[in-house]
Amino acid sequence: MDAIDRLIVDRLQSDFPITQQPFADVAAELGLTEDELIDRIDGLLSADTASRFGPLYNVERMGGAFMLCALSAPEAEFDQIAAVVNSFPEVAHNYAREHGLNMWFVLAAETPQRIDEVTREIETASGCQVYSFPKEEEFCVHLRLKP
């Protein structure tokens, strides 16, 4: 990542315009050409320096249901249990964490009923008790990572 990439990553962490030629607008702000900006973004995505580019939707506003869950997988069976958990399409992300509760995942489904069903199905399939952490309130955050 060079200085221009850093400039682009910094600028594009929010506020990509909704205009006819948004790349041209941002490029003008940054002193780049439209083509150069598009090529750079393409490069950042191809190199996995950026994971995606576009609208970030707040899926909860669309009527779906979400749940943060955790379980405690015995070390020896950890990978096997991770594979079982990941096999459910409702599992959106899953992270290994250093704690007694060592596997944390987010369920996304169309209804709260489906969340409960999947939770029970994961318990049966994994042999582990699944703990659920329903959200009571989300506090607004505006993180900008410095590239």
Added chain:
Amino acid sequence: MSRHPATVVGDRGCRPDAVDRRIIAATQAGLPLTARPYDAVAERLGLPAAEVRRRLRYMMACGVIRRIALVPNHYRLGYRANAMSVWDLPDTRIHDLGQRVAALPFVSHCYHRRRQPPIWPYNLFAMVHGHNRDETEAMVDAIADLLGEAVRGRAVLYSSRILKKTGLRLPAPAALSLE
């Protein structure tokens, strides 16, 4: 174990309609990298480009779209010490304290979540990202300073591996029958 209802947030006035959902489905994996990306989306969907832009602006104003952005890969930017800090705070103070923690520049997500006693006494979750563990520990210490004597317990859970990351996706429009 006890079962809790899942979080459901909905606002009728902002609820995406069938056309919005087609736009969402066409853009949730990303915008096309062409000079006129919204025109390209509109063409694919057989809609006027101005309508696609108008609907995107409306969804943005409603918070259905959080932002339109390039999402950096934390690890690739050198943020390798990513932790979930969790705190046991009095319920009566969590609304106020949660807002103050969320305002710290290095906190990326901050939630009040239900406890799971006896194994999980923590009710505030704040995600922090540092280049290394020393930097992350300093962030956690700054949160502790801000919370002061309200803290009854805390833990820091570093992520050691990403096991799955598909992102939260809207099911295919045909599968949506939520009304």
